[in-house]
Amino acid sequence: MPTTTSAPGPVLTYRCDGCARLISDLAGDLHVAYAEVHAHRHGSRSEPARWAAHHRRCNPLPKAAGYRFPIEAARTSTALLVWTLVLSERDWYRHTDWPAFVRRVLEATHLLRTAATDLATLERRPRRARAEASA
């Protein structure tokens, strides 16, 4: 079984989609609007529902109008991985842009230089390893 070390990794930061300032712990949420999910599911919206980060005071969406969780629960890449598992079990997951949101977060934190170049590099490694193994 895989094991872990206690290394926490970089702390992820989020800028408010309202005021563009950094959001500190206990002051904001990541959220997606149910109306956008519904519109994408039923074809009246071509883009998947967009995940956003807001200070609670800047959030234009009423609490009941979307799915949300606190910013302090998404401070590490491990936390984002766990949220990906949790969210992917929701029947509305594929109607949201969560994978693109995660890419934006990782790029903003410089964990990915750009999603396109880094992911291409990651995808090349296993093929090269396979080629070397069969040589």
Ligand SMILES: [Zn+2]
């Ligand atoms: Zn704000």
